[in-house]
Amino acid sequence: MEKSGVAKVEEQRQTAVDEAVTHKNDTVCNSGDTPSSSDRPVRVYADGIYDLFHFGHARSLEQAKKLFPNTYLLVGCCNDEVTHKFKGKTVMTESERYESLRHCKWVDEVIPDAPWVINQEFLDKHRIDYVAHDSSVKAVGRFKETKRTDGISTSDIIMRIVKDYNQYVMRNLDRGYSRKELNLSYVKA
Secondary structure, three states: OOHHHHHHHHHHHHHHHHHHHHHHHHHHHHHHHOOOOOOOOOOEEEEOOOOOOOOHHHHHHHHHOOOOOEEEEEEEEOOOHHHHHHHOOOOHHHHHHHHHHOOOOOEEEEEEEEOOOOOHHHHHHHHOOOOEOOOOOOOOOOOOEOOOOOOHHHHHHHHHHOOOHHHHHHHHHHOOOOOOOOOOOOOOO
């Protein structure tokens, strides 16, 4: 079965993450600066688009935050330009997505304008010890897997809205939104 363009891009991204983390593992293990529980917090990095931030996102970030007893969770989020190029248009703007993350209790720091593919320079700049992600990229010394929450995703939420589009339009008209605000024509098809 041939992969879609999005699947190919996502696979390339995950391969690059795997390679960057593998290199980070070699560097950290050789330098001996792996944090211990008595040292600084373990710096864990997670990234995503976080469009229509929902409890599945929060649970994934909770898993990353709870990987170690003393975790400092950095969360990267790509800007609109990069996201739209690789993933498609988002519902929320980059500013709204960053702000949603800042209000999640598990997140210690938001890294706006995060790169689509992280590299060694990015890991070093942010002093990242581990990368947490939901993919099944092969496990390496500095990679920690988080699991998706079944039954919830941004795509599922959007599909529910599309499926019940007419109900939501009527509800918003009843609430006082104009046809112009809802981008509705006056001609009935």
